[in-house]
Structures are given as structure tokens and as C-alpha cells.
Amino acid sequence: MDVLIRQDLCDEEKGYIQKRLQVVGDCLRSHGIVCKPDEVPRVALLGSGGGERAHISFLGVLRQLGQDNLLDCFLYMAGVSGSTWAMSSLYADAHWSKNAKVTTSSVLKSISEGEDMDFSEGVQWLRKRYEEGDLSLSDAWGVMTCVIKGVPLETRTLSDEGSRDRDGANPYPLYSAIDRAFFDKDKAKRKELWFELSPHEAGFTEPGAFVKTSLLKQDFEGGRVKYSLKRKPMDMVQLQGICGNVFGDEKQNQKHILDWIKKSLLPRSQGEAAPLSGVLKIVMALVELVECHHNMDHCHTVLAKLKSVLGEDYGKFSTTLLELDHEMWTDMDDQKRKQHMENIFEELIGSAEEWGQELNNLNNKLTDVWWVIKHILPLFNEWQSGNVANFLYQINEPKVPEEMCKEDTMHLIDAGLFLNSPYPSVLREARDVDIIVSFDFSEDAPFKSLEGAWHYAAANQRAFPDIDFKALNPESDCPKSFYVFEEEGKPTVIHIPLFNIKNGKDEATIKQDWREYATFQMTYRGKKKIDHLADLAAENVNRDGILKEIRKAAERRKAKH
Structure with a gap:
């Protein structure tokens, strides 16, 4: 053996x-x-x-x-x-x-x-x-x-x-x-x-x-x-x-990874052309959504921001976001709110080829940031760490x-x-x-x-x-x-x-x-x-x-x- x-x-x-x-x-x-x-x-x-x-x-x-x-x-x-x-x-x-x-x-x-x-x-x-x-x-x-x-x-x-x-x-x-x-x-x-x-x-x-x-x-x-x-x-x-991941402290590890993403994203975004600024706002809102998922009240503020920057067509990018209103959010307990927030995040990542298509054609640092958004941020919902084949x-x-x-x-x-x-x-x-x-x-x-x-x-x-x-x-x-x-x-x-x-x-x-x-x-x-x-x-x-x-x-x- x-x-x-x-x-x-x-x-x-x-x-x-x-x-x-x-x-x-x-x-x-x-x-x-x-x-x-x-x-x-x-x-x-x-x-x-x-x-x-x-x-x-x-x-x-x-x-x-x-x-x-x-x-x-x-x-x-x-x-x-x-x-x-x-x-x-x-x-x-x-x-x-x-x-x-x-x-x-x-x-x-x-x-x-x-x-x-x-x-x-x-x-x-x-x-x-x-x-x-x-x-x-x-x-x-x-x-x-x-x-x-x-x-x-x-x-x-x-x-x-x-x-x-x-x-x-x-x-x-x-x-x-x-x-x-x-x-x-x-x-x-x-x-x-x-x-x-x-x-x-x-x-x-x-x-x-x-x-x-x-x-x-x-x-x-x-x-x-x-x-x-x-x-x-x-x-x-x-x-x-x-x-050395100390993943028992979820908030701290998450903070440092997200700060790294934001630091790489923001300097570039300040110099981008106007048509791209809306997409970057969506990306930053997604980062913020992961960042604040322990604070349900702030999550609702971020969701409202997402509706605004996605525009009138936000419903086709996330049906859960379309159905969510202030009264529904108020009536839900934190567990249901968390589930809704995760559903919205997953739907927006899934529809990213549509609302974020400008990013897919960029051959620069921003495309790397975009790859991290699509492939690393979803891992926070699953909280998968240390994956190694079991011998x-x-x-x-x-x-x-x-x-x-x-x-x-x-x-x-x-x-x-x-x-x-x-x-x-x-x-x-x-x-x-x-x-x-x-x-x-x-x-x-x-x-x-x-x-x-x-x-x-x-x-x-x-x-x-x-x-x-x-x-x-x-x-x-x-x-x-x-x-x-x-x-x-x-x-x-x-x-x-x-x-x-x-x-x-x-x-x-x-x-x-x-x-x-x-x-x-x-x-x-x-x-x-x-x-x-x-x-x-x-x-x-x-x-x-x-x-x-x-x-x-x-x-x-x-x-x-």
C-alpha cells in the first residue's frame, strides 16, 4: 500500500x-x-x-x-x-x-x-x-x-x-x-x-x-x-x-482577504472610464455584502445599494432581490435573512456574465480582481478550508x-x-x-x-x-x-x-x-x-x-x- x-x-x-x-x-x-x-x-x-x-x-x-x-x-x-x-x-x-x-x-x-x-x-x-x-x-x-x-x-x-x-x-x-x-x-x-x-x-x-x-x-x-x-x-x-490560517476566527481572516481585494480594486477603479464605474460599484457592494454578513441591518443597506446600482433591471439578475422588500426583511429572523442574503449573492455571481460583461474583456489587473470575486468570495458562504484529498x-x-x-x-x-x-x-x-x-x-x-x-x-x-x-x-x-x-x-x-x-x-x-x-x-x-x-x-x-x-x-x- x-x-x-x-x-x-x-x-x-x-x-x-x-x-x-x-x-x-x-x-x-x-x-x-x-x-x-x-x-x-x-x-x-x-x-x-x-x-x-x-x-x-x-x-x-x-x-x-x-x-x-x-x-x-x-x-x-x-x-x-x-x-x-x-x-x-x-x-x-x-x-x-x-x-x-x-x-x-x-x-x-x-x-x-x-x-x-x-x-x-x-x-x-x-x-x-x-x-x-x-x-x-x-x-x-x-x-x-x-x-x-x-x-x-x-x-x-x-x-x-x-x-x-x-x-x-x-x-x-x-x-x-x-x-x-x-x-x-x-x-x-x-x-x-x-x-x-x-x-x-x-x-x-x-x-x-x-x-x-x-x-x-x-x-x-x-x-x-x-x-x-x-x-x-x-x-x-x-x-x-x-x-497558519486560524480559521476559527472567521471575521479576522475574512477581513484581511477582503481588504486585500479592495486595496487591489479601488486604485484602479478611480482611473476607469465612466461606463465602468457602475459595474465597479456592484463589485464593491458584493465585497461589502460578504464583509458584513454578521450584521443583518447593514446587509439590508447594502442590498438597497445593489438595487440602485443594478438599475431597473436588477430583478433579472436576482429574483430573490426582486422579491425582497423592507417589510419582508423586517419580519424575518436573522437565519432567514442570512439565507436570503446568500441566495442573492449566489444569483448575482451566477448572472455576472450579464451585468459585468465589461470586466470580462479587460486584460489587466481588474480581470484578476474579477476572477477573485467570482471564485473566492463564494467560498465564504461554504466556508471550505484546507481541502486536501483524503489518503x-x-x-x-x-x-x-x-x-x-x-x-x-x-x-x-x-x-x-x-x-x-x-x-x-x-x-x-x-x-x-x-x-x-x-x-x-x-x-x-x-x-x-x-x-x-x-x-x-x-x-x-x-x-x-x-x-x-x-x-x-x-x-x-x-x-x-x-x-x-x-x-x-x-x-x-x-x-x-x-x-x-x-x-x-x-x-x-x-x-x-x-x-x-x-x-x-x-x-x-x-x-x-x-x-x-x-x-x-x-x-x-x-x-x-x-x-x-x-x-x-x-x-x-x-x-x-
Whole structure:
């Protein structure tokens, strides 16, 4: 079968890890920690979610780890959401960690000075996804991620990294997502939820169902690839759209995508000839209709505007709009209003060839905007995200729950909605991790992700140190910068909150930093603001504390042999 059911690691990861352990051993030796090859501690570096705040903070952390000659102490690097944005840019360089200060500084500079990506470039990428047949909102968000980062589209594939990074130069990268179908309120009991992606393999950590990353987008049936439709491997644009979409916050993601459309539309519209202005008003009204669908009163105002700009013939473009009057709207509840609004939107998109025919003949940026209006805006009604062919479709395997095999498409979304730090991937027994160094950039309480990891480990029989969270609660408003949790026979967990008593000095300053760097405050462009956040995060790198725990882990490994 092309689908593999097992808890062991793939041969390619094992080979990479053996080479990486040699690099780690050499680095530890430079710090006075001498280990035999089978005694080298396995240390994992974790970056949490947190949007652009996590993106910039993780870059600041990695820059400082490089300056302190600590990066090569890490065997794995795993990210969720905003931290994956940093990873995706850095791993474009096959040897980035060898000169981390230069590479991270270059990425930080691109954020502060980055210009908006060419709109047409983004639309061309979306058109290709549409032609493959599984376009979703995550793809639009992947394009938006590059806009936020101030970089061109990152179209290299994740599987390409697996074929060229053979010397163990960088920590082995692990990206994280979850399957929306299994995301529910009873999170801790869902064993099938977590989905990880590496350069070599992708799949569910439980029940241990994996495929080669290069095959991830292909159609499957019964555990085998169907080659009737050959798709290109997942590129980093789509990966970022999946790993960092935070589609649990519908309003925020919608706002940024719609703002991007409006920004691309309005400057052009101001210079268009008069006959086109009415059509552009209709287009803008459609964007506004999607934008305000949570506000039913405003929706009615937009519908009235549509009637006006469509003219006397508006009824032939939308029968629902023709039948709708103020009295009917007033008598309906919000659910019926929402349905009417969606019907009108769909009818106007369906009749766009008639009322928007002038746009179809334009060979410029406006035609790209028009394509987005027709193909991306309708996705907001369906709220489809993370569409990927389900490689477990109709597989007959006792270890795979039947409910995972029913649909031919799965929907991968931001893992931060379940657990905002990628603990599940490094807690796999086969990875045999000794130390987890977790930099937490979450906006929630400073121990929420840590507690979520503790619950996940308990529910899924993963080794994890016992933690007294009641004792930690008094420190929630003003946490320390470095926590160590250890228990014999279990991996040591080092937990590092972003804003703390060390870099924030007091509770008032910590609260001010959180207000200044809110999760959905995009896009950061000021160099001073970006540098300040990266520097604050860098202050949290406790070189001596990390090396102390590595020495202890090395002694434990030595005692086993």
C-alpha cells in the first residue's frame, strides 16, 4: 500500500536524524559536553502560534540561539501557526542555521520593508489551484501569508526539502495541522486529531497513518494512489495556508482577504472610464455584502445599494432581490435573512456574465480582481478550508477508525485551534526526545498551551512530567522567563512565556506589551516595532539554563548504557 500504518519513523527521517545527531554531538562538544554517539541527547525546539507576533518572536529567538551557538544543539524544530511562517522562510536555505544571524535578520528586514506581493502573481497561483479542483479559503490565506510576510510567493515544495537536505545541517522540521472533521469540544479524547507534515512524510500521529509528503495531494482509494488526476506536490504557499490560517476566527481572516481585494480594486477603479464605474460599484457592494454578513441591518443597506446600482433591471439578475422588500426583511429572523442574503449573492455571481460583461474583456489587473470575486468570495458562504484529498478514503485497516475513511476529501486547518504548541509531534515515542524547549508566544494565559499538552499526553498515553498548575496560576499575570519541569523517565519540558518578569520588568509593562502586539494586528511594517519584539523574544534565550538541562540529559543517556 501507499498508505503506511505504523508508529515507527520513516527510513528517510531516521537517516537524517543520524546525520543530525553527529552535528548535535559536535556542537555539544564545543560547550564542554562530550557524548558518545548513542549518548547524544535528543532536544526538540518548539514555536507556538500567535500570528505575526509569533512569526517575529520566533525569528528573534532563532537569531539569538544562533548567536549563542545553541541552534545545533537541537535535533527537531516544530511549529504551529505563526511560527511555521518563520520556518517556511528560513528553510528555503538548506544551511540556514549555519549563519542564523544573517538569515533571520534578512527575513525580519523583509517584513519591515516588504512591499505587497503583486496581486496578479497571487491570482495566477490561485487559478492553478482552481484548475486542480480543490481550491479553498486556505489557499487564499496562503497567498495572504506571503503578503503579510512581505515576500514573493514561496512555491518550493516541502518534499523538495527532504530530497536536498541530506547532511543534517538544520534541525529536522515538523509542521502541524488538525483535521477539522475531528475538531470538537471534547478535544482531549480525540486521538485522531493531530496531523504532522515533515519533508518526507505526512499523516496522523494517531492512529499512525502516513503517506510520503510528495503524495499528500494525490487521490487515494483503498490505501493506494489513483493516478487519474496527477497533482503537483504541496508547495509552501498551500502549507502556510493550512498551518497558519486560524480559521476559527472567521471575521479576522475574512477581513484581511477582503481588504486585500479592495486595496487591489479601488486604485484602479478611480482611473476607469465612466461606463465602468457602475459595474465597479456592484463589485464593491458584493465585497461589502460578504464583509458584513454578521450584521443583518447593514446587509439590508447594502442590498438597497445593489438595487440602485443594478438599475431597473436588477430583478433579472436576482429574483430573490426582486422579491425582497423592507417589510419582508423586517419580519424575518436573522437565519432567514442570512439565507436570503446568500441566495442573492449566489444569483448575482451566477448572472455576472450579464451585468459585468465589461470586466470580462479587460486584460489587466481588474480581470484578476474579477476572477477573485467570482471564485473566492463564494467560498465564504461554504466556508471550505484546507481541502486536501483524503489518503485514508475507503481504506480497510483495523487501526484506522471507520469515520476517517468515509470522505474523499479532508479539511486540514490550523493546529493552534486545538493546541497552540506542537507537543504531539515531539511526544511520539519513536522520536525518543529527552528535552522539549518550548517558546510560547500565545496570547492566552501563559500556561494554557502547556496545560493543553499535559492533558493531551495523559489522554494519549504519552510520557510527560507531572505539573502542578494550581501552583502556577498565581504567576499568570507576571510569569517568570524560564520554567523547568522534569520527572524521572519522562522528557524534561522547558517552558518560556514571551512576555515575562525578565523582559517586561513588571505586570503593567507586560500588559502593555500584549496590547502593543495583539494577535490579529496585521500587518507589521515598522522596523522599530518589529526589532523591539524580536529583541524582547531574544532576551528569553537562557543559554546557561538550556545547557544545564542538556548536560543532565546527557548524563541520563550515559547511565542507560
